Amino acid sequence: MASPVNILILQFASIGNVVLTSPVVRCLKQQLPNAVIHFCTKADYQPLVLHNPYISGRHYLDGNIVELIRTLRAQKFDYVIDLQHTFTSRLIRTALGVQSFSVKKQSFRNWLYVYFKVNALSEQHIVDRYLATVQPLGIENDGRGLDYFIPYKDEVEFDWLPATHQNDYVAFAIGGQHVTRRLPLPRMIELCRKINYPIILLGDKNDRKVGNAIVKAIGERQIYNACGYFNINQSASILKRARLVFSHDTGLMHIAAAFRKKVYSIWGSSTPQFGFYPYKTPHVRLEAAELGCRPCSATGADECPMKHFKCMNTLSFDFDVKELRTKKKNFE
Numbered sequence: 640m641a642s643p644v645n646i647l648i649l650q651f652a653s654i655g656n657v658v659l660t661s662p663v664v665r666c667l668k669q670q671l672p673n674a675v676i677h678f679c680t681k682a683d684y685q686p687l688v689l690h691n692p693y694i695s696g697r698h699y700l701d702g703n704i705v706e707l708i709r710t711l712r713a714q715k716f717d718y719v720i721d722l723q724h725t726f727t728s729r730l731i732r733t734a735l736g737v738q739s740f741s742v743k744k745q746s747f748r749n750w751l752y753v754y755f756k757v758n759a760l761s762e763q764h765i766v767d768r769y770l771a772t773v774q775p776l777g778i779e780n781d782g783r784g785l786d787y788f789i790p791y792k793d794e795v796e797f798d799w800l801p802a803t804h805q806n807d808y809v810a811f812a813i814g815g816q817h818v819t820r821r822l823p824l825p826r827m828i829e830l831c832r833k834i835n836y837p838i839i840l841l842g843d844k845n846d847r848k849v850g851n852a853i854v855k856a857i858g859e860r861q862i863y864n865a866c867g868y869f870n871i872n873q874s875a876s877i878l879k880r881a882r883l884v885f886s887h888d889t890g891l892m893h894i895a896a897a898f899r900k901k902v903y904s905i906w907g908s909s910t911p912q913f914g915f916y917p918y919k920t921p922h923v924r925l926e927a928a929e930l931g932c933r934p935c936s937a938t939g940a941d942e943c944p945m946k947h948f949k950c951m952n953t954l955s956f957d958f959d960v961k962e963l964r965t966k967k968k969n970f971e
Contacts, residue, residue: 647677647716647735649728651700653816654871654890655915656765657687658897660722661786663769666778667720668693677714679707679731686871690788700727708734718776722769742772749913749937756931758912765914784919785897789879793872800877804837804863809963810881812891813849813866814842817939819908821887822951824849828856830885833956835861836963839881841874841891842866883962888915888939896920901962907950908943910934927954 646667650660657680667674677696678688688697696714700707708731719732719739732739751757761768770780797805811831815821822830831838831853840850844867854862865877871890878884878895885903886892895902896917904917906926910933916922927933927950935944943950 641673643673643675644671644718645675645677645714645716646671646718646720647679647698647711647714648720648722649679649731650722651679651681651684651725651727652723654684654687655893656723657684658785658787658890658893659766659915659918660769661691661897662766662780662784663720663722663773663778664691664693665783665786666770666781667773667776669781670778671776677716679711687787690790690872691786692788693786704730707731711735720773722772740772740775742768745914752912753934753937760912760914762912763914764916764918766918768914782919784899785893787875787894787897789872789876793870793876795869795873795876795880800839801859801863803860804839807882808837808839808863808880809834810839810841810878810884810886810895812841812878812884812886812889812895813853814846814891815887815889815939817908817936818941819936819943819948819950820889820939821907822905822954823948824852826951826954828853830956831857831862834885834960834963836882838862839877840864840866841869841877883960892917896922903958903960905954907948907954908933908935908939909937913937923958925954925956925958926950 650657664676668676675695676693678694679698682699682701688694716737719735719737721728721732721739721741724741724744745760748759751759846866850864850866854864875894879898883901884895887905888909892902892904899920901921902917903923903925911924930950932945933950
C-alpha cells in the first residue's frame with residue numbers, strides 16, 4: 640500500500656477566498672492517490688471547512704502563529720499549497736521547510752489597473768489561478784465549480800421563516816466589508832422596489848440596522864430582514880433555496896455560486912476584471928462600467944476618494960429579471 644501524501648493548504652484572507660479554494664481541495668483529494676488534505680485558515684472561518692468531506696485535518700490561526708507552526712510541523716507534511724501568498728503564509732511555509740507551491744499574484748498589474756487604469760490583468764478567474772498552482776502535482780480542473788457543505792443542524796426549516804417567505808423568495812446579500820463595495824441605503828431600497836418580490840436580506844449583525852431601514856421603507860410583506868439572525872451555514876441554506884440571488888462582492892456571493900444559483904452581482908469601486916466574479920454559475924454583472932474612475936481599489940475603501948460615489952449612485956437598474964417575470968407580485 641502506498642504511503643499517504645500529506646498536503647497542507649493555506650488560505651486566511653476572507654470567507655469568499657476560503658470558498659473559492661474548494662475546487663483545489665476536491666481535485667487534490669480525488670486526483671492524487673493517497674492524498675490526505677489539511678486546511679489552515681483563521682479560526683473565524685472554521686464553519687467553512689469543518690464539514691468538507693475532502694478535508695482530513697483542520698488547523699486554525701487564532702493569534703499565536705508560533706504555536707500554530709509547532710502544531711503544523713508535527714504533521715510532517717509532504718507539500719504546502721499557499722493560496723494566499725502573503726507574509727503570514729510565507730512565514731508558515733518557510734518554517735515548515737517542505738516543498739511548496741504558491742499562487743501567482745497579480746499585485747503589479749492590480750496596481751497599474753487601480754492607479755493608471757491600464758488593464759493588463761490575465762482575465763483569469765482566481766479559481767483557475769488557484770488550480771494552476773497545483774498543476775505541477777498533475778492536478779486538472781474537473782469543471783465542477785465550487786463546493787459548500789451545510790451540516791444538517793444548520794439547514795433552515797421552512798417554519799423558521801415568515802409565512803410570506805417560506806416557499807418562494809429572492810435572497811439579497813446586503814453586506815460588504817467596505818463602504819465602496821455596498822450600495823447606499825436609498826439605492827438598496829430602490830433595487831428592492833424594482834425586484835418587487837419576497838426578499839430575504841442576508842448579512843451579519845452589523846447589517847441589521849440597514850436591513851431594518853429597508854423593511855421600514857418597503858414593508859414586511861415584501862422584506863424579511865434576516866441579517867444577524869442566522870450563522871454562515873444557515874445563511875448558505877437560505878441561499879440554496881432562493882429563486883435567485885442579488886449580492887455585493889461578498890463571501891455570500893461565492894456561496895450562492897457554489898449552489899449554482901443565478902447571481903446578480905453588484906460592483907462599485909472594484910471590478911469583476913480582478914477575477915472574483917461568480918464562478919461557473921449564471922450571473923449578471925451590475926456595474927457602471929463606463930466610469931473612468933473605476934476601479935479605485937482592488938479591495939474597497941471606507942469612502943469614495945472622489946467624494947461623488949458615482950459607481951454606486953449612478954448604477955443603472957434598467958434590467959429585466961426574467962426569472963420573476965411570470966410571477967411578478969405587487970406589494971403596494
